[in-house]
Amino acid sequence: MATVDLKDVRKVYGGRIEAVKGVSIAIPDGSMCVLVGPSGCGKSTLLRMIAGLEEITEGTVSIGGEVVNKKGPAERDIAMVFQNYALYPHMKVYDNMAYGLRNRGMARDEIDRRVREAAATLGLAEFLERKPRELSGGQRQRVAMGRAIVRSPKAFLFDEPLSNLDAKLRGQMRIEIKNLQKSLGVTSVYVTHDQVEAMTLADTLVVMNQGLAEQIDTPMAIYERPASVFVAGFIGSPAMNLLAATGGEPGKGLKLAGGAVVKPRDTVLPEAGREVLLGVRPEHMTLVSDRNNADIELKVTAVETLGADTLAHGHPVAGDLRSGELIARLPGSVHVADDDVLPLAIQPGMAHIFDAASGRRI
């Protein structure tokens, strides 16, 4: 068990393509750090650099306080779980788990003890004599995790381990991974593009975009105070509404692109004339009975009835399409039809203002 520290890690392919542009993350001992971002954001490259499968162009990776830049993957004392399981197809489950230990020259009975213990933890005891192809996807994923566990490494690295499973199994395995990681207390780095996985698993969440860490914080802090338009749009489902607006005269609120004026409460508003984006999560808008109490009026163009919730899609009244789409998450009991005009209040303190040019939070 150990801390994992990244300092200004950069990766340049072929001297030109910069995949990771200087990322620093400090992962405390025993915690779970999730790297999340769209495909091509460099999260997998970063993980592979921690694993030693990819050379580090610049910066340092330390595991347990020791710089491991020059060490091979086997010497770093890490274990990795791959997206496609990467089980050895010709070996039995037992041998799959034991292979890494045998290569380290561990005693036979110690290997046996560890494999059986891991198999019991993962509910694989009865499958030890089977070949991977005789197992279901979920079981294969468990074997892949077993292979990591038996090593008792300093760190676990997960590379989108659940993306090949169906939705139900994914939810179940998510909880299992979380519990397992907690009970073993092994420092883990987990790469995913699924924001639900990211939110539920992470102690520390790193949102990556174009080779940079846009924000590093706890999942809730990122949800509540996204540092940039990108993070705001990426975390949360449906995504945060982002409306183009201009700062009004002091006390006059914000002017949306179409002319409507919004005055979110408990929010620091930008100076007059500044181009901004107003961000409000769909779940942070409440339907009010009185139009005079409304911050914004939504002209409905489409309705999604989900049962527990109703999603009303549309755009602000008195705003043209340039100000952007607007989605409100309303209780399932509310009946909404197309072309309705809904008076909505933004919950106090739940409006986010971003600079239109830089995309950063103001």
Next chain:
Amino acid sequence: MAEVARGASMAAALGRREEGGMLGVSRASRYTAHAILIVGILIVAFPIYYTFVASTHSLQTILRPPLPLVPGGRFWENYTTALFGGIGRIGGVDVGTLLFNTTVVALAIAVGKIVISILSAFAIVFFRFPFRMFFFWMIFVTLMLPVEVRILPTYKVMVDLGLIDTYTGLTLPLMASATATLLFRQFFLTIPGELVEAARVDGAGPWRFFKDILLPLSKTNIAALFVILFIYGWTQYLWPLLVTNRNDMNTIVIALRKMISFADADTQWHLVMVTCVLAILPPILVVVLMQRWFVKGLVETEK
């Protein structure tokens, strides 16, 4: 009631389906297909059977047509003479020696080709070294230079090295194989990168990876190649003809040719037939024994 009736009709439909086979062909067309197949088999098998029949008759019977359609009574006599007696025309070498020579040559070529090509494919696919693509293309280019094309220079080299009439001389020039290398390369390219990386994380160096993961995964490919290459080696004609002078270094195919004289009467046809039968037995044995692996290697990619 309706339920039951539907069930029954469904069962009947299923029964009909099963009868018609998977493709739902009718009984008549199935019989036709089988008839055609049987005729085909007869056409292929009859000459072989006739060779066997001829190998059990005396020379006189063979030379006085028509040859009987059933085996004669000289099986033991002919076979022991051929195997151990030594046959006049090819310098008193018995078929046993010929079989041994050919087996050595075919095995050496098959094993040598597989070892060389699997190692070179391993290097080309899994290692990054300078001029990697150059070497790959060099191997590829040799596809255009089969033995027949480079036969004179190769012969000269063998003479200079004193390898005429040796097993090395018979096999070495035939060993390098671009085809097998390309085959292994294609297979190795289908091995997912994650598997290679998992092995690296598990502490397997290149040699361990080759031995523990690549070789077991290539089993079926190796078996299929072995069958093909063994037969390739067994049926070599031109090169063994050139590189052997001594009769006791001949392979069976060469000896067979030497046994046949232009004058019909000089040829001991019964012994030629015995040699023929003995010559096709080992390849058949290899194919039959390795058939399961052979088919697997050609159709299935186990990953």
